[in-house]
Amino acid sequence: MRKWLGYDNFKKTFTLLGPHLMKHWVSYAGLTAVMIAQLLCALAFASFLGQMTDAAIHSNFAKLTGLTFGGIGIVFGMVFIGYLNTYLQSSAIYGVKRDLKMALFHHTLLLRANVMSSIRSGDLISRFDNDLNQIENMLGSRLIDLLRYPLVYCSVFIYLFHINALLSLISWGIAPAAIAGSAIFGVLMRRNSRYINHLTGANTQIVSEALQGFLVIRSFVLQHSFFSRYEKQNHELFRLEMKNAKLRGLYYAGGETASSLTFFSSLSLGAYLISYGEMTIGALMTFITLVHYLVFPLTGAAGNWAAFQKASGSIERIQAILDLPLEAPDLPPSAISAKTYPSTPQSIDFDRVSFSYKPELHVLNQFSLSVPAGRKTAIVGYSGAGKTTLFSLILGIYQPQAGTIRINGQSIQDMSVYDLRARIAHVPQEATLFNGTIRENLLLGRQKSPAEIVKAARMAAIDDFIQTLPEGYETQVGERGLILSGGQKQRLAIARALLKNAPILLLDEATSALDSETEEKVKTALDHLMAGRTTLIIAHRLSTIQNADHIVVMEKGQIVQEGTHNSLMAMGGLYRRLHNERENPGSYDAIKVMGLSVRKTR
Numbered sequence: 001m002r003k004w005l006g007y008d009n010f011k012k013t014f015t016l017l018g019p020h021l022m023k024h025w026v027s028y029a030g031l032t033a034v035m036i037a038q039l040l041c042a043l044a045f046a047s048f049l050g051q052m053t054d055a056a057i058h059s060n061f062a063k064l065t066g067l068t069f070g071g072i073g074i075v076f077g078m079v080f081i082g083y084l085n086t087y088l089q090s091s092a093i094y095g096v097k098r099d100l101k102m103a104l105f106h107h108t109l110l111l112r113a114n115v116m117s118s119i120r121s122g123d124l125i126s127r128f129d130n131d132l133n134q135i136e137n138m139l140g141s142r143l144i145d146l147l148r149y150p151l152v153y154c155s156v157f158i159y160l161f162h163i164n165a166l167l168s169l170i171s172w173g174i175a176p177a178a179i180a181g182s183a184i185f186g187v188l189m190r191r192n193s194r195y196i197n198h199l200t201g202a203n204t205q206i207v208s209e210a211l212q213g214f215l216v217i218r219s220f221v222l223q224h225s226f227f228s229r230y231e232k233q234n235h236e237l238f239r240l241e242m243k244n245a246k247l248r249g250l251y252y253a254g255g256e257t258a259s260s261l262t263f264f265s266s267l268s269l270g271a272y273l274i275s276y277g278e279m280t281i282g283a284l285m286t287f288i289t290l291v292h293y294l295v296f297p298l299t300g301a302a303g304n305w306a307a308f309q310k311a312s313g314s315i316e317r318i319q320a321i322l323d324l325p326l327e328a329p330d331l332p333p334s335a336i337s338a339k340t341y342p343s344t345p346q347s348i349d350f351d352r353v354s355f356s357y358k359p360e361l362h363v364l365n366q367f368s369l370s371v372p373a374g375r376k377t378a379i380v381g382y383s384g385a386g387k388t389t390l391f392s393l394i395l396g397i398y399q400p401q402a403g404t405i406r407i408n409g410q411s412i413q414d415m416s417v418y419d420l421r422a423r424i425a426h427v428p429q430e431a432t433l434f435n436g437t438i439r440e441n442l443l444l445g446r447q448k449s450p451a452e453i454v455k456a457a458r459m460a461a462i463d464d465f466i467q468t469l470p471e472g473y474e475t476q477v478g479e480r481g482l483i484l485s486g487g488q489k490q491r492l493a494i495a496r497a498l499l500k501n502a503p504i505l506l507l508d509e510a511t512s513a514l515d516s517e518t519e520e521k522v523k524t525a526l527d528h529l530m531a532g533r534t535t536l537i538i539a540h541r542l543s544t545i546q547n548a549d550h551i552v553v554m555e556k557g558q559i560v561q562e563g564t565h566n567s568l569m570a571m572g573g574l575y576r577r578l579h580n581e582r583e584n585p586g587s588y589d590a591i592k593v594m595g596l597s598v599r600k601t602r
């Protein structure tokens with residue numbers, strides 16, 4: 001029975017919404033007062049109609065005049081209460097919705113990276129959009145209706161019982177049908193709505209992928225396949241929405257039938273009682289004005305219940321995000337992104353670190369490496385060797401399952417992630433730009449003078465390009481930096497790192513998108529930036545790391561060779577193979593590692 005009536009969903013709804021509702025208690029208390037005032041006005045108006053009718057029948061002009069003024073007063077009162085109702089409802093609905101949205105975004109910003117990478121962006125966006133709208137639908141007057149319906153039913157029943165006991169009992173005839181109808185309707189709506197919410201999420205995902213991957217979609221001519229998926233989902237959504245509409249229609253028809261039946265049976269029985277002199281015409285007028293107040297709390301409660309069932313699916317989806325684990329309990333203080341860490345060099349140590357993204361796949365196994373303070377260490381290896389994973393671990397984005405990572409001898413587990421990241425300037429493989437100006441994208445919350453910004457951009461060999469733009473540093477980069485080339489974005493990311501001025505520098509293929517001439521210019525800037533800082537560089541082109549103090553060669557999450565460029569070249573093995581492959585792609589060694597059989601000519 002509890003399941004059928006959706007009691008658990010009801011409880012879940014209030015567990016999530018309770019604190020937010022409490023915050024807006026003034027609006028909800030106001031709405032409750034308005035609701036009571038509306039009820040009193042309705043009772044007064046019904047009584048007014050009855051008294052007017054009886055006064056007219058008995059030609060009581062003095063009473064009629066008094067009642068007219070009273071009626072005008074009731075009408076003005078109702079108009080004012082109606083205005084208050086609209087205002088307070090908006091404040092209650094949008095206040096709670098705003099708070100829920102902020103809680104969801106706050107949580108999203110702090111989600112752990114492994115959780116974040118498992119969430120589909122479209123699905124997450126639809127929780128902000130579709131699910132919050134469903135909840136909005138349930139807030140405000142629908143919540144107050146939970147109180148209103150029993151209160152209206154009881155007070156009107158007592159009032160009408162006082163007028164005529166027999167007539168008032170007619171409403172009891174529809175009560176069992178209304179309660180059973182509400183339970184069945186609620187269960188069917190909930191089932192349907194869950195599926196609709198899920199499909200809406202999948203639908204948003206397709207649109208989001210189509211926007212993000214529009215170049216690939218066009219170059220691989222995928223429009224048809226994307227459209228077919230979208231079309232199929234939309235047909236299914238339409239089918240489910242229509243199913244819901246049929247349910248609502250049936251429900252509405254049921255409510256109307258119950259209301260009309262009660263009205264006509266009250267009218268007929270009332271007419272009969274009048275003809276026997278057991279009731280006045282005025283009393284019947286009052287009665288039939290109020291009789292629908294005995295029906296709508298029963299049928300309306302069922303409709304309300306259905307809205308709760310619908311919203312409970314959305315609440316479940318929002319709660320599911322709010323239950324996901326966070327990497328830190330709260331947002332970083334606003335000043336931290338502007339903080340410049342003292343530039344004293346810092347050492348990095350990996351001490352028997354083991355890490356896997358998934359239990360069955362070990363990326364690092366008992367990995368140990370010491371990166372001396374203020375030196376330049378390069379990491380090379382085939383794709384998938386685990387190089388980028390090392391950076392993610394240093395940044396505290398993922399936590400190792402075993403072993404310790406230390407910075408200047410202190411375990412990073414004992415540091416706040418924000419303090420840890422304040423020490424590191426990271427240039428990732430893919431430079432992400434945000435919607436905003438070039439200047440905002442370079443600063444990312446930092447305070448720097450225009451001269452410092454230009455200096456960093458010059459060092460990253462991007463100032464010349466920026467100066468050619470009509471609005472220079474104030475140019476909007478467009479969503480995801482679409483107006484810039486891959487190399488330009490990469491140079492902006494390097495300028496960003498220069499401006500961060502942190503003691504640890506992590507460069508992950510930072511110059512991979514640059515042509516050799518630009519790379520040469522940027523290299524000078526990077527050499528300048530790296531001087532005196534602890535630098536880890538991942539590079540595909542080995543020519544860019546030949547002057548590194550130390551080179552670490554990785555294979556399948558293990559260090560297989562270490563040394564300087566010259567010592568590693570002399571040693572032979574994987575480093576020399578990689579070097580020959582990447583720097584002299586036509587050489588005998590390179591062809592051999594590509595698995596081709598070549599006959600030696602010498």
Ligand SMILES: Nc1ncnc2c1ncn2[C@@H]1O[C@H](COP(=O)(O)OP(=O)(O)OP(=O)(O)O)[C@@H](O)[C@H]1O
Pocket residue numbers: 117357358363381382383384385386387388389390
């Ligand atoms: N978020 C992730 N979830 C699951 N597995 C991952 C994730 N990121 C990387 N991996 C896996 O971990 C392994 C190491 O990846 P990593 O990105 O560290 O390699 P890499 O040496 O930096 O490669 P590349 O040179 O291509 O960037 C790979 O097998 C990869 O498939």
